[in-house]
Amino acid sequence: MSAPVFVVGYTATDAGADAVALAARLAAATQGRVELVTVLLDEGRGAVVPPDASYDAYVREQADGWLEAAAAGLPEGLSHGQHVRQADSFAEGLLDVAAELGAAYIVVGASRGGILGRYSLGAVANELLHSSTVPVVLAPVGARGVTAPLTRVTAAIGTRPGADAVIEDAVALVTAAHAELRLVSLVTIDLPSGVDTGVIRLAGSTHAEMVLSQARATLPAGIVADASAAQGASIEDAVAALDWQDGEIVLVGSSRLAQPRRLFLGSTAAKMLRELPVPMIVVPRTHNESSRTNTLEGERS
Amino acid sequence: MSTTREPVVTGDPLDGGLSKKGLSAGTVGLIGAVVIGISCIAPAYTLTAALGPTVSEVGFQVPAIILVGFIPMLLVAFGYRELNRQMPDSGTSFTWAARAFGPWVGWMAGWGLIAATILVLSNLAGIAVEFFFLLIDQIAGGPGTIAELAFNPFINVGVCLLFMLGATMISYRDMQTTQKLQYFLVGFQVLVLVIFAIAAFVHVAQGNAFDGSAPELSWFNPFAVGSFTAVVAGLSLSIFIFWGWDVTLTMNEETKDPEKTPGRAATLTVITIVVLYLLISISLLAFAGIGTGELGLGNEDIQSNVFFFLSGPILGPLAFLVSLAVLTSSISSLQSTFVSPARTLLAMGHYGALPKKFAAVSPRFFTPGYATIVSAVVASAFYAVMRFVNENVLWDTITTLGLMICFYYGITAFACVWYFRKQWFDSVRNVFFTLLFPLVGGIILGALFVITLVESMDPAYGSGTEWFGLGSVFVLGVVIIGLGIVIMIIQRFRSPAFFRGETLSLDAPISARSGRRARKEAAR
Numbered sequence: 001m002s003a004p005v006f007v008v009g010y011t012a013t014d015a016g017a018d019a020v021a022l023a024a025r026l027a028a029a030t031q032g033r034v035e036l037v038t039v040l041l042d043e044g045r046g047a048v049v050p051p052d053a054s055y056d057a058y059v060r061e062q063a064d065g066w067l068e069a070a071a072a073g074l075p076e077g078l079s080h081g082q083h084v085r086q087a088d089s090f091a092e093g094l095l096d097v098a099a100e101l102g103a104a105y106i107v108v109g110a111s112r113g114g115i116l117g118r119y120s121l122g123a124v125a126n127e128l129l130h131s132s133t134v135p136v137v138l139a140p141v142g143a144r145g146v147t148a149p150l151t152r153v154t155a156a157i158g159t160r161p162g163a164d165a166v167i168e169d170a171v172a173l174v175t176a177a178h179a180e181l182r183l184v185s186l187v188t189i190d191l192p193s194g195v196d197t198g199v200i201r202l203a204g205s206t207h208a209e210m211v212l213s214q215a216r217a218t219l220p221a222g223i224v225a226d227a228s229a230a231q232g233a234s235i236e237d238a239v240a241a242l243d244w245q246d247g248e249i250v251l252v253g254s255s256r257l258a259q260p261r262r263l264f265l266g267s268t269a270a271k272m273l274r275e276l277p278v279p280m281i282v283v284p285r286t287h288n289e290s291s292r293t294n295t296l297e298g299e300r301s
Numbered sequence: 302m303s304t305t306r307e308p309v310v311t312g313d314p315l316d317g318g319l320s321k322k323g324l325s326a327g328t329v330g331l332i333g334a335v336v337i338g339i340s341c342i343a344p345a346y347t348l349t350a351a352l353g354p355t356v357s358e359v360g361f362q363v364p365a366i367i368l369v370g371f372i373p374m375l376l377v378a379f380g381y382r383e384l385n386r387q388m389p390d391s392g393t394s395f396t397w398a399a400r401a402f403g404p405w406v407g408w409m410a411g412w413g414l415i416a417a418t419i420l421v422l423s424n425l426a427g428i429a430v431e432f433f434f435l436l437i438d439q440i441a442g443g444p445g446t447i448a449e450l451a452f453n454p455f456i457n458v459g460v461c462l463l464f465m466l467g468a469t470m471i472s473y474r475d476m477q478t479t480q481k482l483q484y485f486l487v488g489f490q491v492l493v494l495v496i497f498a499i500a501a502f503v504h505v506a507q508g509n510a511f512d513g514s515a516p517e518l519s520w521f522n523p524f525a526v527g528s529f530t531a532v533v534a535g536l537s538l539s540i541f542i543f544w545g546w547d548v549t550l551t552m553n554e555e556t557k558d559p560e561k562t563p564g565r566a567a568t569l570t571v572i573t574i575v576v577l578y579l580l581i582s583i584s585l586l587a588f589a590g591i592g593t594g595e596l597g598l599g600n601e602d603i604q605s606n607v608f609f610f611l612s613g614p615i616l617g618p619l620a621f622l623v624s625l626a627v628l629t630s631s632i633s634s635l636q637s638t639f640v641s642p643a644r645t646l647l648a649m650g651h652y653g654a655l656p657k658k659f660a661a662v663s664p665r666f667f668t669p670g671y672a673t674i675v676s677a678v679v680a681s682a683f684y685a686v687m688r689f690v691n692e693n694v695l696w697d698t699i700t701t702l703g704l705m706i707c708f709y710y711g712i713t714a715f716a717c718v719w720y721f722r723k724q725w726f727d728s729v730r731n732v733f734f735t736l737l738f739p740l741v742g743g744i745i746l747g748a749l750f751v752i753t754l755v756e757s758m759d760p761a762y763g764s765g766t767e768w769f770g771l772g773s774v775f776v777l778g779v780v781i782i783g784l785g786i787v788i789m790i791i792q793r794f795r796s797p798a799f800f801r802g803e804t805l806s807l808d809a810p811i812s813a814r815s816g817r818r819a820r821k822e823a824a825r
């Protein structure tokens with residue numbers, strides 16, 4: 001497998017810096033390549049403001065400057081590229097570039113002002129999560145301050161089937177980065193009072209153990225995984241109950257409601273996002289083929 | 302290399318650096334250009350704001366003044382087109398005047414443009430507020446009490462500031478109205494104005510107009526005004542009503558067919574606008590007369606916003622359509638108008654004529670963020686102060702606006718003439734478009750500026766508000782220009798590079814004929 005390409009949706013903001021820092025960490029861990037992309041919106045979509053080509057040229061120069069500055073901040077020796085794109089939306093431009101370059105991941109920063117949690121999904125991330133065919137990496141606020149190497153990859157396995165893509169991706173990442181793998185199943189105990197919670201807890205965790213051991217069985221030979229079932233009154237509690245390393249990253253699958261090979265952030269993943277102290281990668285349900293075709297297309301072109 | 306931290310200013314000729322094809326290249330078609338043109342002019346807003354003041358100057362001869370006022374506008378627009386073709390730049394008048402006449406004149410041209418657009422922003426918001434309350438009143442069944450709220454200065458200023466805030470957000474975040482919606486809004490605006498005019502004519506024909514009088518040919522005769530100064534005052538107002546039209550001509554590489562689209566769009570836009578203006582002004586003159594009675598166009602109480610008072614009597618239950626048309630037209634115009642001071646401020650910041658902050662582009666929305674916010678704050682503050690100081694604020698800003706437009710358009714026209722001085726006689730076309738047309742246009746506007754300034758010293762001028770024994774329009778105009786000179790001198794010491802011509806140098810493209818001669822000699 002060729003070196004994974006990390007396409008970064010870059011703006012010269014804190015969120016952009018978070019995304020670049022995270023992508024640089026991941027690329028350094030996997031010997032991958034970082035492609036910084038800024039998307040300028042197509043003019044002519046509106047009909048009130050007179051378009052001004054010279055202003056656009058000015059903005060374009062400015063965007064080039066921003067990308068240069070961001071690239072200059074990347075660790076030395078990391079291979080990287082820069083692209084200014086024009087498209088109808090930021091997400092669309094990112095997806096185009098990702099398809100062209102055969103990207104393995106698209107990295108975006110969480111929006112600023114996430115008062116209610118570490119992540120507050122911006123419009124771009126939201127659109128990506130609804131349409132991307134490539135795994136999307138969400139950099140939490142403050143990712144630019146993290147320097148720890150990638151030490152552990154946690155794959156969040158639901159209690160329902162459909163975790164194959166997540167596990168496969170996690171294994172690829174672990175192999176490339178020589179990191180540990182941890183399989184996690186989140187169990188919520190959300191029951192009316194009066195029910196014998198002890199029994200339910202037992203039943204729930206038994207089910208989780210079963211899912212985990214099944215998942216473990218699918219791991220390729222040579223991959224060792226730690227597995228744990230996290231419990232809590234809610235998904236948020238369960239996430240908080242787990243221990244997290246500084247250099248950790250979490251993989252979750254996209255919702256079962258998503259169209260095949262496209263992302264859609266499920267409710268569990270959305271809840272996790274609110275509590276998670278580490279970056280998260282959302283993997284399309286049947287991502288394997290798509291990423292493979294993307295890579296092939298990329299290599300061909 | 303980091304461009305963000307380094308000064309971006311270079312001494313390179315900008316026609317090499319800035320005119321590279323941008324994102325907008327080839328995105329606008331004929332209809333799109335016409336829609337942008339009409340949105341920028343905003344006929345519904347313009348007429349309601351300018352008709353009253355114009356009537357008070359020239360009486361029944363408004364149609365004549367509209368037609369005559371178009372001439373200097375057209376002549377200057379030709380100059381604009383030449384300059385824009387040679388050196389497209391976001392700084393427009395500022396950049397062009399600096400290239401032709403040097404940094405000081407360039408600075409003042411930029412200042413004039415910014416002052417004019419900031420004045421119009423505050424006026425637009427003021428008109429929008431009045432119609433906002435009128436519309437609610439009309440929808441509520443017309444008790445009249447809600448519409449009255451618009452004249453309470455506290456409510457008025459409060460709502461106006463909210464409108465400005467909204468418009469600033471929209472501009473800052475670059476939220477654009479979709480084409481379909483804008484096509485609809487412009488179509489709606491034109492249709493409502495036509496219905497409004499027809500309804501007024503019907504009242505006149507039925508004999509139940511307020512002060513009915515049949516239209517006469519003399520309304521088209523500028524010499525029937527009688528007074529030269531009145532014609533001048535009327536003309537500087539009619540400059541305002543065509544202001545914004547030049548965007549259709551200056552969109553070159555942005556259009557799908559740069560050879561044909563701009564010219565056709567400009568023609569189509571101006572025909573639409575002139576027909577509308579004539580139709581509305583003639584019908585309202587015929588309906589309401591120029592007297593100072595309740596609904597008379599000469600009544601000072603209704604002059605700053607005539608549709609507000611006339612739509613009810615003319616359209617009855619359908620009057621809310623006019624309110625809607627003016628409201629949507631003001632809001633679209635707010636949006637397009639915001640862009641122009643922001644882009645000029647950005648260019649001035651870029652070349653070091655203003656602090657660097659003004660050149661900042663928002664990294665999230667790619668708009669001239671800082672410049673947009675500064676424009677909005679100044680326009681809001683201006684409106685709030687003026688509303689409390691002088692209740693005829695809308696009236697006087699329109700007249701001052703005309704003055705400022707004459708000022709910077711005039712400079713731009715002369716800049717065109719001087720900049721192309723080595724190419725005047727390259728072709729017959731150049732004789733007209735780079736020499737005669739802009740020169741005559743510039744002289745007319747310059748004369749309008751000087752005469753209006755002198756006339757407006759009389760306290761009776763405009764709304765008749767007196768400050769320090771002088772007319773308020775004169776004081777406003779002089780304060781604005783004086784403030785510009787003061788800030789310019791401060792800037793001279795803070796950032797001398799621009800004023801030494803290091804960032805934007807004097808230039809005059811050489812004659813193509815001398816170029817040919819040189820090539821021939823080289824060939825020999």
